[in-house]
Structure formats: C-alpha cells, structure tokens
Amino acid sequence: xxxxxxxxxxxxxxxxxxxxxxxxxxxxxxxxxxxxxxxxxxxxxxxxxxxxxxxxxxxxxxxxxxxxxxxxxxxxxxxxxxxxxxxxxxxxxxxxxxxxxxxxxxxxxxxxxx
Amino acid sequence: xxxxxxxxxxxxxxxxxxxxxxxxxxxxxxxxxxxxxxxxxxxxxxxxxxxxxxxxxxxxxxxxxxxxxxxxxxxxxxxxxxxxxxxxxxxxxxxxxxxxxxxxxxxxxxxxxx
DNA sequence: AAGGAATATTCTTGTCAAGGAATATTTGTA
DNA sequence: TACAAATATTCCTTGACAAGAATATTCCTT
Numbered sequence: 280x281x282x283x284x285x286x287x288x289x290x291x292x293x294x295x296x297x298x299x300x301x302x303x304x305x306x307x308x309x310x311x312x313x314x315x316x317x318x319x320x321x322x323x324x325x326x327x328x329x330x331x332x333x334x335x336x337x338x339x340x341x342x343x344x345x346x347x348x349x350x351x352x353x354x355x356x357x358x359x360x361x362x363x364x365x366x367x368x369x370x371x372x373x374x375x376x377x378x379x380x381x382x383x384x385x386x387x388x389x390x391x392x393x
Numbered sequence: 394x395x396x397x398x399x400x401x402x403x404x405x406x407x408x409x410x411x412x413x414x415x416x417x418x419x420x421x422x423x424x425x426x427x428x429x430x431x432x433x434x435x436x437x438x439x440x441x442x443x444x445x446x447x448x449x450x451x452x453x454x455x456x457x458x459x460x461x462x463x464x465x466x467x468x469x470x471x472x473x474x475x476x477x478x479x480x481x482x483x484x485x486x487x488x489x490x491x492x493x494x495x496x497x498x499x500x501x502x503x504x505x506x507x
Numbered sequence: 508a509a510g511g512a513a514t515a516t517t518c519t520t521g522t523c524a525a526g527g528a529a530t531a532t533t534t535g536t537a
Numbered sequence: 538t539a540c541a542a543a544t545a546t547t548c549c550t551t552g553a554c555a556a557g558a559a560t561a562t563t564c565c566t567t
Contacts, residue, residue: 286415286416286418286419287409287415289409289410289411289412289415292406292407292409292410292415293406293407293410295401295403295406296403296406296407296410297403297554297555298403299555301400301401301403301406302400304400305400307486308483308486309486310496310497311497312497313501313513313514314513314514314515315512315513315514324556324557324558325513325514325515326514326515326516326556326557326558326559327555327556327557328514329514329515329516330515330516330555330556331555332514333515333516346498346501347513347563347564347565348512348513348514348563348564348565349501349513349514350513350514350515351497351498354483354486354487355487356487356488359480359483359487362476362480363477363480363481366473366476366477366480367477369422369468369473372421372422372423372468373468373469373470373473374470382424383424383425383426383465384460384465411524411525413525427543427544428543428544428545429542429543429544438526438527438528439543439544439545440526440527440528440529440544440545440546441525441526441527442544443544443545443546444525444526444545444546445525446544447545447546448524461533461534461535461543462533462534462535462542462543462544463534463543463544464543464544464545
C-alpha cells in the first residue's frame with residue numbers, strides 16, 4: 280500500500296454530493312421511510328429513488344429493513360461519526376494561530392538565496 | 394424559492410469528493426503551500442494542480458495569496474465550520490433512542506386498515 | 508391462481524468533469 | 538531586452554453518472 284488518500288473516504292462524500300441524495304438524507308433525518316414515501320415527498324420517480332437509495336446504501340449511509348412488500352430505509356450513524364471525526368481533526372489547522380503563512384514566506388525567501 | 398435543497402451545500406461536498414482535491418486539502422492541513430510544491434508532493438502535473446486548486450478556491454475551500462511569481466494556497470475555515478454544523482445537526486437523528494422504526498411500522502400497519 | 512402494489516433492474520442517451528497536451532500570462536533575472 | 542520560472546488557461550478526448558422509459562421481481566390480496 281502506498282500512502283495514498285490519507286483523508287476521509289471520498290466515496291461517502293460523492294454519495295452525499297448529489298442533490299437528490301442530500302435531500303433523501305435530510306428527509307430521513309426525521310425517521311425511517313419507505314421508498315414510496317421518499318419518492319412522493321421529494322417528487323422523484325420511483326426508479327430514480329430506488330437508484331439513489333442503492334447508492335446511499337452501498338456507501339453505508341443508509342440501511343434497509345425489508346418489511347413484506349416495502350423496504351424501509353434509515354440513516355446509519357457510522358458515516359456521520361466518520362465525517363465528524365474528520366472535520367474535528369481540522370480544528371488546529373484552521374485556527375488563525377496556526378496560520379504560519381508568515382513563516383512560509385520567510386522560508387521561500389531564504390531558499391531564493393541558493 | 395421552493396424549499397428545495399435544505400441540507401448542506403452540495404458543491405462543497407463535490408469539491409471535496411475528488412481524491413486529488415481531498416489530497417490537496419489534507420496536504421494544506423500542515424500550512425500554506427505554493428502550486429509547485431503541491432504538485433510536487435502529490436505527484437500531479439502543474440496544470441491539473443492549478444485546475445483542482447481553482448475548483449477548491451471557487452468553492453471557498455481555499456484562498457490564494459499572490460506573492461510575486463507564486464500563488465500560495467491555504468485552507469479557509471468557513472466550509473469546515475459549515476460541515477461541522479451540519480454533521481452536528483444529525484446528533485439526534487442518529488442516536489438509537491430516536492430510532493422510531495417500531496413506531497413507523499405500527500403506523501404502516503394501521504394505514505393498511507383503510 | 509390472478510391481479511395489483513411496491514420496489515429493483517436494465518438499457519439507452521445526454522451531460523459534465525477530469526486528464527493530457529499545448530500554450531498563454533505574469534514576474535523575476537541575466 | 539531576452540530568457541527562464543511559476544502559474545493559469547484552452548482545446549480535445551474519454552469515462553462516469555444521472556434521468557427516462559420500459560420491464561423484471563417480490564409479495565400481498567381476493
């Protein structure tokens with residue numbers, strides 16, 4: 280393994296980056312829903328809803344529970360925890376006191392002298 | 394305006410969802426860098442580095458400071474704060490006690506009787 | 508068993524975004 | 538002034554992905 284892609288899993292972000300899928304996640308915030316309800320409330324056609332739900336499930340953002348005819352989708356906590364950890368890990372990086380821009384400029388000027 | 398897209402700005406997520414751009418963000422965690430250094434350390438060609446940096450800047454994730462010949466890119470705090478708020482707002486939604494799946498199933502069964 | 512409801516899947520098509528290559532632009536330097 | 542370094546931009550090609558339409562699958566009800 281070469282030390283590539285150290286950050287957060289980008290597939291999670293890709294999944295959330297599609298507006299309809301973001302809407303689905305926002306909708307499921309209030310609790311689990313069936314495919315039909317999701318499609319209805321968001322004005323999506325059923326097949327597109329199913330497809331987006333599949334993407335979200337494949338990425339671990341949602342989980343399904345089969346209940347007879349229906350499939351009930353709900354949020355999974357893990358990806359949100361991961362996102363939270365990732366964002367939190369930037370606390371130091373984005374605080375102004377860690378803005379070593381000045382130092383970096385000095386470094387650049389020093390290297391000019393070579 | 395129709396109440397569409399209530400969640401987080403998906404363009405921020407799209408910008409971060411590209412692996413090279415995620416790498417750039419991870420790299421800039423340690424402080425500001427020039428285009429050349431970013432390209433070098435990540436094994437990117439200069440034009441692609443510039444293009445990715447432009448996307449990140451256009452989305453407010455990075456900011457530039459022109460220093461003579463060089464352009465120095467660094468992280469901007471705002472999008473991380475936004476992401477943090479968004480993720481935090483899911484705390485209630487993903488706690489198990491808010492898993493009203495049982496209630497929902499009962500609801501479904503009740504509606505069957507219509 | 509037959510029909511209908513809920514959901515998933517397949518196929519096609521159009522759009523968009525990323526990489527490659529070449530070139531333009533700006534600035535510093537001999 | 539000419540040249541080199543650092544960065545940005547343009548054009549082209551290709552691949553991924555989302556919507557639409559049609560169809561398949563599963564399960565319930567009569």
